[in-house]
Amino acid sequence: MTPHLLQATLDVLRDVETAARPADAVTSAFFRARRDLDDRDRGAVLEALYTMLRHRARLGWWLARQNSADTPRNRLLAWLVLGEGKTPNQIKHLWDGLKPALSAAETTLLANLSGHSVAHPDMPDSKRLECPDWALAPLQRRFGEEGFGAEMEATLIPPPLDLRVNPIKATRDAMLRDMTGMGLRPQPTPLSPHGIRLQERLSLARLPGLKTGEIEIQDEGSQLVTLLVDAKPKERVVDFCAGAGGKTLAIAAQMQNKGYVVACDVNETRLKRCAERLRGAGLHNVETRVLSSETDRWIKRHKAGFDRVLIDAPCSGTGTWRRNPDARWRAPELGLEGLVALQARILASAARLVKPGGRLVYATCSVLCEENEDQVTAFLAANPAFHLVPLRDAAPHLAGVTQSGHLCLTPARHGTDGFFAAILQREALPALGMVDPHSTV
Incomplete structure (x- = not known):
């Protein structure tokens, strides 16, 4: 890496650290402003950035061991030694011309780290496996002692x-x-x-x-979720948390541009992006609708009006960590308990849209039981009109990726992002003319 690209890497790393937005949004804005970087340069900078994001906890552990501040600059210096195996002299030469010049403390840091690698036997598993404190216990519960390590290691491998x-x-x-x-x-x-x-x-x-x-x-796991919706031409379908519309596009195409799809979200900007993508894909059977909340009045007005409803619920995103390594260090704003409560409200509200005999698909890009199996169990207990459709019945070819009747995908086991989906069906109305055998009439 040249000094010019080294400076660009440090600049974008600082931007990612200080911005509240996801890394991909930050890097897009960064490169739009840096016309001096061609495609090859951008690729080199992105690879260095995402590699450091995937090693954040381990680099932080080394810096703490050296009593050095965990800053973007120190993290980059530590990575050059521990990750790329450069000597202090090589780094000094590479740093020549960058401002400010290496300080005495930074020179000492390079010397102390020289000869070491990123991994160290004294590291606790949470650091070695890049697991944030807030997710440690839930992930260990989900995968058990042995599975936890394998799954976390899989999130450190860049995805295809x-x-x-x-x-x-x-x-x-x-x-x-x-x-x-x-x-x-x-x-x-x-x-x-x-x-x-x-x-x-x-x-x-x-x-x-x-x-x-x-x-x-679109990740293969996300594609499978939309296939479980099983939307048919001429049906009425809601994508309740549509976002930028990745699953909406797949559903509309699944319906062969026939029927009616409503893409809902509380974020108007995302829905505008969804509309743009729909036009580019040649899809015209979709309406976008901004909701004020998960209990918007529109839901009550369209109660029992749709054949299929997909809820791609807001979640912790633990299933996407291999793709979005910065996301693991952003704990859910509501906390895990608050997020689970929001999911339950969304599920209960959106379920009202499903007509008798219709299908509700609840999905997340999380691997945590609290957001997935536990959420579905609680919903079914509170809503006896719905029952679980086992995955082996709805999609026999996916029998190998089922757990307790649900779709359960993980990076280590299936080579996809982590996804969960449950197919819930509302009971159909009794046929006309049938007599209830328990009736006293």
Whole structure:
């Protein structure tokens, strides 16, 4: 890495540390303002940044051991020694011309870290496995003592690039041929019939299908969640927490542009992005609707009016840590208990939209029991009109990724982001003319 790129890496690391926004949003803004960096430079800076984000706790442990402040500058210096194996002299030469120059304390830090690697036998598991304190006990409960380590290690491995083919505009076979012709090595995803996986690191500009709407970036696990909605042409469907519309696009395409989809969210900016993506994908059977809250009056007015309702609930995001390494260090604003309470309110409110005989899919990108199995169990206990549809019955080909009847995906076991989904069905109304055998009439 040149001094110019080293400075850019330090600058963007500082921006990520000080901003309240996710790292991907911060880096997008950073690169828009840095026209001096070409695609190759941006790739090098991003790789260095995300590598340090994936090593944050371990680098922090080393800095604390040296009584050094855990600052972006010190973390970068520590990574150059511990992660890239550079000598203090090499780093001094690389740092030449950067301001401010290396201080005496920084020179001492480099000397003390020289000869060591990122891992150290004295590290506690929470540091070695990059697990924040707030999530340690819930994750250990979820995976047990042995599974916890394997799953956390899997979140430290950069994920592949998963794409979903838009069947309105293309086929997977055609996209696989096109990408192979571009010198890439695409593979069909093993579980999703619309997915393509790329292991290569590449500029997204090399994928023209992203601009034409033929493909979308979407993890295979997320694709499977939308398949469980099983929306049919001419049905009425709600994506209750649509966000920027990744799952909405998949559902609308699943319906072959026929029927009616409502993409709801409390964030108007995200829904505007959803509308833009829908236009680019050639989908016109979707309406976007901004809700004031999870109990917006619109819900009551459309009670029992939809065949399918998807709730991709706001969650801790523990299933996305391999993709968003900065997210693990942002504890839920409401705390885990507050987040679980919000999910329960959303689930109870959105369930009112499901017509008799209709399907409700509750999903999160979390791997925590509190947000998933426990949430579904509590809902079913309070809502006897709904029952769980076991995954093996709804999607037999996914029998290998089920747990207690739910879809349960994890990075270590399935090579996807962590996802949970439960299929809940509302009881149908009795057929006309049938007599209740318990009736005294």
